[in-house]
Amino acid sequence: MQIGSHSLPNNVFVAPMAGVTDRPFRQLCRAFGAGYAVSEMVTSRKDLWLSLKTSRRANHDGEPGPIAVQIAGTDAAMMAEAAVYNIDRGAQIIDINMGCPAKKVCNKWAGSALMQDEPLALSIIDAVVQACAPHGVPVTLKMRTGWSQENKNALTLALAAESVGVQMLTVHGRTREQGYKGFAEYDTVAAVKVALRIPVVANGDITTPEKARDVLAYTGADAVMIGRAAQGRPWIFRETTHFLATGVHLAPPLVAEVRRALLAHLEDHYSLYGELTGVRSARKHIGWYVRGLPGAEVFRDRMNTLDDAAAQLRAVADYWNVLADTMDRMPVATQSPALEMME
Numbered sequence: 001m002q003i004g005s006h007s008l009p010n011n012v013f014v015a016p017m018a019g020v021t022d023r024p025f026r027q028l029c030r031a032f033g034a035g036y037a038v039s040e041m042v043t044s045r046k047d048l049w050l051s052l053k054t055s056r057r058a059n060h061d062g063e064p065g066p067i068a069v070q071i072a073g074t075d076a077a078m079m080a081e082a083a084v085y086n087i088d089r090g091a092q093i094i095d096i097n098m099g100c101p102a103k104k105v106c107n108k109w110a111g112s113a114l115m116q117d118e119p120l121a122l123s124i125i126d127a128v129v130q131a132c133a134p135h136g137v138p139v140t141l142k143m144r145t146g147w148s149q150e151n152k153n154a155l156t157l158a159l160a161a162e163s164v165g166v167q168m169l170t171v172h173g174r175t176r177e178q179g180y181k182g183f184a185e186y187d188t189v190a191a192v193k194v195a196l197r198i199p200v201v202a203n204g205d206i207t208t209p210e211k212a213r214d215v216l217a218y219t220g221a222d223a224v225m226i227g228r229a230a231q232g233r234p235w236i237f238r239e240t241t242h243f244l245a246t247g248v249h250l251a252p253p254l255v256a257e258v259r260r261a262l263l264a265h266l267e268d269h270y271s272l273y274g275e276l277t278g279v280r281s282a283r284k285h286i287g288w289y290v291r292g293l294p295g296a297e298v299f300r301d302r303m304n305t306l307d308d309a310a311a312q313l314r315a316v317a318d319y320w321n322v323l324a325d326t327m328d329r330m331p332v333a334t335q336s337p338a339l340e341m342m343e
Helices: 023-031 052-057 076-088 111-116 118-135 154-164 187-195 209-219 236-246 255-273 275-290 296-303 309-326
Strands: 012-014 036-043 068-072 093-098 139-144 168-172 200-203 223-226
Touching: 012 023, 012 236, 023 036, 023 255, 036 052, 036 076, 036 093, 068 076, 076 093, 076 118, 093 111, 093 118, 111 118, 111 139, 118 139, 118 154, 139 154, 154 168, 154 187, 168 187, 187 200, 187 209, 200 209, 209 223, 209 236, 223 236, 255 275, 255 309, 275 296, 275 309, 296 309
Parallel strands: 012 036, 012 223, 036 068, 068 093, 093 139, 139 168, 168 200, 200 223
Antiparallel strands: none
């Protein structure tokens, strides 16, 4: 895989997810084999660039390259300025968000809402590409299949984006109207791949190595992007890359390895957010890790009452120590729907 001058180690990526893919989570996924990771979306509003929330999202300290930053907004000039602002702060790839289905984003006509206004969407893409070109920074685009079932225009926008210089395109196989309901469809992804020369990435409902293999075969896509399936299970990336290369499953990770990874993740998380915010925002990550494990519900209830980092770390370590005494490896993940569900 190649994006501009950047060579990627494999074609299994972690999807940008607001409130999830911060720097600690991106580094964790990369350590577990993800070939590429994009930041949470960064606003194009200049008045918010110095806010604590945006500064955390734009933090790339110690992050391995290429550093990819996703920007979101509704004004072409502002988006171009945001691209340059992030390049000046270390971004090596700029990704345009036209895929987020969240109401608070779409109500402002950003994210996937832009797919309703093709001229505006194309003006933003063109402005960002032109702003990045003097810096030698490639621009990528993430979109959905369309706004609604009756208005699937991903192919039209994809062709237009390629014509103005976008160098990679990711398509989530749902419309904005669907949100995350139902099943992703991959016929639109396949149609986009056939029509474009640039790399195309398939996204949506990729939850197992087998599903990644099937989606790649069905769509002809160059890569897959995994989102929610990586929450609490970041080793899905190494499992998937190994399976795609060999056709053989890796054994699930040792409980002791997951314990080490989780504790290191929490330490990194606290360093970015500080103790108060870090402890609270870490709860969702901890909950994802223990989902479906013995005693998880009781542990979560207790863990959610803790307000300081030391106590939270100690509780997590104690839980995993008990778990390691009863089981050697993590449970095998539940298999995803078969290929026929893709359509």
